[in-house]
Amino acid sequence: MLAVDVSNWLRPDAVTSPGRLFCHTYGRGKGQAQMIPGWPYSFVAALEPGRTSWTQVLDAVRLGPADDATAVTADQLRQLIDRLIRVGHWRPGDPDILIVCDTGYDTARLAWVLSDLPVLLVGRIRSDRVLRFPKPARQPGAIGRPRKHGPEFACNDPATWPTPQHTTLTPTSRYGTAQADSWDQLHPRLTRRTCWIDHDGDLPIIAGTLIRLQVEHLPGERDPKPVWLWCSAIGATAADVDRWWQTFLRRFDLEHTFRLFKQTLGWTRPKIRTTEAADRWTWLIIAAYTQLRLARPLAADLRRPWERPAPPERLTSARVRRGFRNIRATSALPAGVPKPGRPGPGRPPGSTNRRPAPRHDVGKTVKRAPSITAHKEREG
Template sequence: MSLVHPGVLRGAFGEVSRFRTELYACLTTRGDALFELCDALLCTDGPVRTLVDLALAPEHRRGHGALYGGLNQGRIDVARLRRAVAGLPLPRAADGRLVLAVDVSPWLRPDASTCPDRAFCHTYGRGEGKHQMVPGWPYSVVAALETGRTSWTAVLDAVRLEPGADVAAVTTAQIREVIERLVAAGQWQPGDPKILVVLDAGYDAPRIEGTVIRLVVETLPSRGVNKPVWLWWSGTGATANDVDRCWQSFLRGFDVEHTFRLFKQTLGWTKPRLRSPEAADRWTWLVIAAYAQLRLARPLATDLRRPWEKPAPPNKLTPARVRRGFRNLRVKTGSPAGAPKPSRPGPGRPPGSKNHRPATRHDVGRVLATGEAHSRPTHHKVGTKPRRTG
């Protein structure tokens, strides 16, 4: 039985309905197909494995051809969608402060030689200190953090990093634009606590004077030696409250990893074998829009838990458990997408004919995001024909 106040439920329904209407307005070309694809992403049972599975969902009333056509030829007004996401209710710290986290997550495409604009993405391998550089599309994501133990964040932006991009410069511009949208949406006003931005190592942010914080963990049973963690804060004259706020916000920054895991393992963000990076951007924003609807539906969701799962109090469900009941919520919020028109599939390529227009092969960007040249690994032989996968 839900313990949420009826007024809160009505407000949550209104927020979900308004955002769905605004999302549909942002889909400027092939909007019906893209909107129903987003609904299928929200309502499909279990993790998303392939796009074809989404085409079979009842919420997607069109064929798989319309699904791929929407991703490949559709258009999304990303600027308007960014403003819509920035205007949604956002989590705040105990003092009312907005805390933003920035991190990069790769969409790995190691064998997709027909995909342009791939760069070498840093990935962690098994074992301590192991890492690999794998071709793919890296995305810089900005999210607002909650307080306490949670797997929720509020994703505000995603930018694909092109080969040779300066991560520090791109991230700085991205953060500035996100904050400008938050100010325009009324999320921050003069006199409010300053917005705190949390970044991991590797961004080369300490270019001006600031405060260095040494964080030491007294007991860590899994390791024999406890190494200190060094943090840098752009402010000076730090008080004890400032220091506590910095290291606590830094630890909360790892909540973004939960969001990446949900995107990839449950919502299937990196599952489609899309050839065009522009189609990958459209799919990325559909995933962000779906996640935003899950966050708005938290007070409305019913705990459809598995027999082995522990009960969760209202408004404390994980994103995956909120998604289980979204199909029931969708019926109440409605869909602005129009009904599909009857059509006949095209004849396709004649049986037995060969493809005389093979796709163009693209090399992986030889410049890392840090600006350094990347040398070909020794096990990559020059002249070997790559396996065609997309």
């Protein structure tokens, strides 16, 4: 099980740092979303079963001003899955690799681009999305252009919902009873004015399974809203639907990893100017986190007075980080002791900087054509 998500390294005051984009961040109040300049990084991590705050970060790529986020994520997943197959973590006959993502990803496009790989995508969609059923059979003697799409399915209009193929009720310890309804053979209606403007031939029909997940209660919410999921597989059973939405809930474990990166390991602490240094520091943080993950069975529980005791296999990443210093004292050190060094002299006091660093604009550098005609003229 793999999860993809984007975490932002905010750099609002770094006017001399290139490659910054406007990153979407949430404020403290409701509806206080902001766009702050920074470096967005796309992470791919392996998920563990059960309730845990641990993940295994496998890859990280920085999104640049000229990059398409979906295309970069597709290439990132393709290279990663090729490496997993090459080292034998997936063999022919094994179940497909399950990839979960949140609302910001175009799940249908990822499923189309990665259709030649043994993957299965489950993504969250907006609650106001409109999908289509397969086209009905053409009646004898009908005239006119054949239909390409069937009736509409509006997520916010229950009148358009037919009877679901599967309905399951699963008792949970935190959310009460979780009800999952699923509908088969639903696809989004694609248009040329989006990322499919360069597609040759007719636009494809990317059919999948739509899932509506409703729970009884959530922490801090009296009337929780349903969660809509779309899976790239069709002909699913009730057991498949339950496995998909439960795997999607495991995607939120990656949020704990991002919090540890920023608050404990200091991922966004350095004031780095160049993007190359930021990429190297990001991989150093991933390597340090991997060491903590491998040290889980060796760390002792140095808990705070207000924390509950936990067995060694249930220690969180912060507790393992707290006891890592005791592991280092008793473990073998293959590297030598670092030699002390002196900092460079730097610029003499009182002298002016005669070579000021260049300043860079924030935002995308590739603009999309306003129409199909303008796009063809630009390409021609």
